[in-house]
Every structure is written in C-alpha cells, then in structure tokens.
Amino acid sequence: MAQTPPYPRRRPGAGPGVAFLLAALVAACSSVPPPTESRLPPGPAARPAQPLFALDDPDHPQEIVMFALGLLDTGYRFGGRNPEAGLDCSGMVSYVVEQVSGQRLPHNAAQIAERTRPISQAELSPGDLVFFNTARRPHSHMGIYIGDGRFIHAPSSRGAVRIEKLSNAYFAPRFDGARTLIARD
Template identity: 60%
Template sequence: MFYALGLLDTGYRFGGKNPEAGLDCSGMVSFIYDRAAGLRLTGSAADLAQKGRPVGSADLRPGDLVFFNTLNRPYSHVGIYIGDNRFVHAPNSRGKIRVDRLDARYYAERFEAARTMFD
C-alpha cells in the first residue's frame, strides 16, 4: 500500500513499466508487487485477472487487486485496493496515478472482480 501511495501523481504511459517513463495500470501493479512483495506479476490487466485467488468485495484487504471493465471488454483495468473502499490506479492517458473509491458511480458500475495474490 505504501509503495502504491508513493506513486501518486506519476504520469500515465500506455505500456509503461517504470515510474520515470510513466506507468499504465498493469505496469503500476507489476512495479509495486515487485518492489513491495518481491512478486513478479506480468501481463495485461486481463492476464493479471487470471492469477491469484478470487476475493469477495466484503473480504478485500489492502494489496488485493480490483478489476474493472472500462473499455467494453472484461478486465480491461486494474488497481490496488488500499482499504476504506479506496484503490490506487493509473486511470488513462489524460491522468496520473491517483486514488478513487470503489463506490464512486463510474467504478461501481464497471467493477468486475477482485483477486488476492497472498494466502
């Protein structure tokens, strides 16, 4: 969670894998998981959705991944849950890494699933 918050306001870049060049949503997740937990997660948001164990919304813990359908295709966006119904993500080319709420109308309507990579 602290690594994710440390990246707030980092610029977005499609396909970006490091903060200096910019990060996209899956690049942000991969970078944070590698630095914070030593876990190598690679691939797109849809690829990441195939990994880990499903978690119900009521059982979310900080560090779990939350997935959304933002491009009219399943699992097209991913963020990291940080607690209190909030998540960190790299939203799009017009934005920077930021915190949003799962119950915000836009994200609540597009929420698809959550996964944990931890036991």
Template identity: 50%
Template sequence: MFLRRLTLTLVAALALAPLAAHTAERPVATATQEQRSALEEYASTAEQLVDEALSYLGIRYRRGGTSPETGLDCSGLVLNVFRNAIGLDLPRTAREMANLGDKVSRQELKPGDLVFFNTMRRTFSHVGIYLGDGKFVHAPSTGGKVRVESIATRYWAQRFNGARRLVDDDATTDFMPSLSAMR
C-alpha cells in the same frame, strides 16, 4: 518532499486503519501463535504493498508504460508495486493478472488485493490495488496521473469486474473478518 512523504504516510494510515484496528481488538487468546504470526506477516505484506503503491502517486499515465520515470499504465503500476514491495513478478496485462490468485468478492476485499474493472467494453481491462476503506490506487488514463479513488463512486461501481488475492492469508481466515465486517 517532506510534504509528499507526510501525505503518503497519512493516506497509508487511513487506508490501513480498519486492518490495524481489527488487529488490536482481536482477542489474543483465541489465536494460536502460528495464526498470530500469519496475521502479522499478512498485515506486514499488505502494508508494504500499500506503502509502495502510494509512493507512485502523481506519476503520469502512459499507455504501455512500465517505468515510473517515463510513465505507467494500470498494469505497469501494479507490476512495479508487487515487484518492488514483495519481489513478486506479475504478468504484463490486467487480463493476465486476473487469472492469478484467489477470487474474492467485493465484500471480502483486503489491502493489497487486485481490483478489476471493465473500462473498455471488455472484462478485466483495468486493474488497481485495493488500499482498504473502499479506496484503491490506479493509473487512470491518458492525461491522468496515478491516484487514489473510491471504489464506490458510480463510475467504478458500475464497472467493477471482480478481485483477486495474491497474498496468501489462509491461516488468518478463521479470526480475521472481511473489511466490510469491521465497519
């Protein structure tokens, strides 16, 4: 158990490092107190989502699954993470989730964003949660377990359909560039 918690902590730290590094480098004088508060709230919410998502690593995939005890499918994972981390109830399917929030481009992805893929010859047939640094967590398919993968691998890059942001960070957009700009 200690080793799993240590691994989760290290993965979370690596995933949020670009966000944390940017926050530390941001000139304090250029942001109002309200903007700083909004950024801290967004970072906290994103961290909660990432931490919760990583706590499901290793849970087996089960088609139609919505329970960590019996197995999760991709949307079952996402709805559990959002409900348990921030109390947000999401629709059941990836397609329904794709209608929520704000569209974001691949270059604008931030931790906590939903990423969608065409894995069954139809748009929005698979969903995961973006962790930062080009990584996302998802419940893959039959025989698999919840895991972290790179969005840049050929398989996922070819099937990427778009992303949605459900966590409101409008107040931070003036001084918080996208993750791609931080590299």
C-alpha cells in the same frame, strides 16, 4: 427392337431418400469409434493452468499499499511499467509487486487476474486487487485496494496515478471483481 437403358431402372419407392437412409444406417453401424478427447489436438483449454501467484510475507500487502501511495501523481503512459517513463494500470501493479516482493507479475490486467485468487468485494483487504470492465472486456482496468472503499490506480484520463472510491459513479457499475495476492485460509 427395344433399347435397354444404360442404367438400371428405378424401382417404385426406391428414390434418393431411401439411398440416404441406407447410407445413414451403414454409417451408424460402423465399427470405427468417434474421436475421443485424447485423439483431439490440444486447444487453448488444454493449456496447463499457471500456478496462482502468492506473496510469501504477511507484511507484503501493507507494503504494497505504502509503495503504491508513493507513486501518487506519477504520469500515465500506455504500456509503461516504471515511474520514470510513466505507468499504465497493470504496469503500476506489476511494478509495485515486484519492488516489494521481488516476484514478477505479467504486464496485463487480464493475465494478472488469471494468476490471482478471486475473492468477494466484502473480503477486500488493503493490498488486494480490484478489476474493472472499462473497455467492453473483462479485467480491462485494475488497481490496488487501499482500504476504506478506496483504490489507487493509473488511469489514462487526467494522466496520473490517483486514488478513487469504489463507489465512484464511473467505477461502481464497471466493477469486475476482486482478487488477492496472498493465500488465505
């Protein structure tokens, strides 16, 4: 007496590849639409953009330069945001802007870059901001442009607020962009 196997016998040519193909065809013809952007959870790109920072007084850029020059030789301190305790680069910029305009910027160079309008290096005017890639990441250092190819900043090396040239052998290759605090036409 012949035994019948507990499973159906395979027909020639009906191997696992054919089953996969049939499953793929059924899935492709499915009536369920793929997820759309509106069905996806909001991610970092879905965050609403912060409004651009804008100074409301045309004299503010020059006042920012003058106020910043008054901070020359102020000591450096990582995370510092006032002259008494010491300043870091973004702390100096946010402190100066707040003292002059009453408006507060974030205490982070990359966040300040996000909140300000980009301009070309040729468009730089006193009171604009300059950014550098000094820590292998964009906008990791910043300063205030004071004119004549120079900027004032709070560097960690030699520990005090000072003036540098944009053409400086260290800063020129690390220049990462210019941004403005004022709305220009």
